[in-house]
Amino acid sequence: MTTANLSLDGKDYELPVVTGSEGEVGVDIGKLRAQSGAITVDPAFTSTGACNSAITFIDGEKGILRYRGYPIEQLAEKSDFVEVAWLLLYGELPNTKQLTKFRAQLTYHSLIHEDMKKFFEGFPNNAHPMAMLSAMVASLSAYYPETEDENHEQNIVRLIAKVRTLATYAYKKSIGQPMVYPQNRLNYCENFLHMMFAVPCESYEVNPILAKALNMLLILHADHEQNCSTSTVRMVGSSRANIFASISAGICALWGPLHGGANQAVLEMLQMIDDDGGDYQKWVQKAKDKDDGFRLMGFGHRVYKNFDPRATILRKMSDEVLAELGVEDPLLDIAKNLEKVALEDEYFVSRKLYPNVDFYSGILYRAMGIPTNMFTVMFSIGRLPGWLAHWKELRDEDSRIYRPRQIYIGATERDYVDLNQRG
Numbered sequence: 001m002t003t004a005n006l007s008l009d010g011k012d013y014e015l016p017v018v019t020g021s022e023g024e025v026g027v028d029i030g031k032l033r034a035q036s037g038a039i040t041v042d043p044a045f046t047s048t049g050a051c052n053s054a055i056t057f058i059d060g061e062k063g064i065l066r067y068r069g070y071p072i073e074q075l076a077e078k079s080d081f082v083e084v085a086w087l088l089l090y091g092e093l094p095n096t097k098q099l100t101k102f103r104a105q106l107t108y109h110s111l112i113h114e115d116m117k118k119f120f121e122g123f124p125n126n127a128h129p130m131a132m133l134s135a136m137v138a139s140l141s142a143y144y145p146e147t148e149d150e151n152h153e154q155n156i157v158r159l160i161a162k163v164r165t166l167a168t169y170a171y172k173k174s175i176g177q178p179m180v181y182p183q184n185r186l187n188y189c190e191n192f193l194h195m196m197f198a199v200p201c202e203s204y205e206v207n208p209i210l211a212k213a214l215n216m217l218l219i220l221h222a223d224h225e226q227n228c229s230t231s232t233v234r235m236v237g238s239s240r241a242n243i244f245a246s247i248s249a250g251i252c253a254l255w256g257p258l259h260g261g262a263n264q265a266v267l268e269m270l271q272m273i274d275d276d277g278g279d280y281q282k283w284v285q286k287a288k289d290k291d292d293g294f295r296l297m298g299f300g301h302r303v304y305k306n307f308d309p310r311a312t313i314l315r316k317m318s319d320e321v322l323a324e325l326g327v328e329d330p331l332l333d334i335a336k337n338l339e340k341v342a343l344e345d346e347y348f349v350s351r352k353l354y355p356n357v358d359f360y361s362g363i364l365y366r367a368m369g370i371p372t373n374m375f376t377v378m379f380s381i382g383r384l385p386g387w388l389a390h391w392k393e394l395r396d397e398d399s400r401i402y403r404p405r406q407i408y409i410g411a412t413e414r415d416y417v418d419l420n421q422r423g
């Protein structure tokens, strides 16, 4: 199959067909407007591909997720976040020399400019950490301005290294504690936990169970092809906005409760059900009621019409980590009951609404001592290599500026009416 035919107003148009390496088929309508004057309409991009990409493959019907060809299950079990970040960015698993250098660079660049600490002072104590993170990431561009001929690799490293420091400073600010500097002896995840939980008045040893869990959580969130935040990063990057501005835009897009903000929303929902007496059946009924705005957060996905493979890994991991940490969480029981009911209920079954990655990540973060308002920040740290890989792919192919069309449905031409004649 190499072409598709479209018949419009009695005229036939032959459209090229592109096929991906996994057999995905797309009809290339890029020249349709020039040829026919018509555009295609797909407001939430349900059937629209915005680019070719070699980074991540998802088969939502079969529940498959692969980064650069490697199954997410294998990466979660055998790899670590820094190695996965390299894989996403450069397309291959790094050799020992490359990986050692990359780890050293991430350590070397983990400090932020001391002046940036003053920015944190200006925020109110109850500022959401996502507000601080997005502002701080955009502010990095003031310290590392891009030049025409600059190699972006340095800024990619800076972002992955510094995002932990910015995230933990935002948290420390929100609880009124002094900021904790990174330590070069610690690896990527350990350093995050150290900056998050250490206090100057006592020693802090990183719990290896927490470091392992964090590593896996970040791997599972590292990329997910053309989701809302990644598409935002590509959209902003297509205007040649600098890398920090593009990533900051992605962080803002992730914040919404229909996207990365869902992990916070899931926990708040489970807490609300628990506070309400734990009658989860009542909330399932509310989620099914079209006159009720309530949705089961952490259920449903635009792409997965089968189990989200990340949720399957996280469900197992939640059981293991909570047992290892000796944490008993009534919210985990509510989550499991909700999942059971939803998987058997006709409403959820017929709409293929399965638990998504955010359904279990919040339970895990809570067991690790991460406060609820930091959940989406954690997602941002995990998603950063994916955003950067897409930004790099877009720049490397020298893409044109993204510019969707629209069907105008407003008023047709009319004459201006003077104020004194408007009644």
Ligand code: ACO
Pocket (backbone or CB within 6 Å): 044, 257, 258, 259, 260, 262, 287, 288, 294, 295, 296, 297, 298, 299, 300, 301, 302, 303, 351, 353, 356, 357, 358
């Ligand atoms: N609870 C109850 N009903 C739901 C839910 C839910 N969580 N999700 C979807 N539905 C219903 C819709 O009401 C709709 O029903 P209808 O066909 O009778 O009108 C149908 O299922 C399809 O839903 P849409 O909203 O059209 O699906 P869409 O692909 O646009 O949205 C989304 C996907 C945003 C994830 C949605 O399922 C949702 O709101 N889920 C809850 C929020 C969430 O968990 N987001 C995280 C997604 S994962 C991520 O971003 C990392």
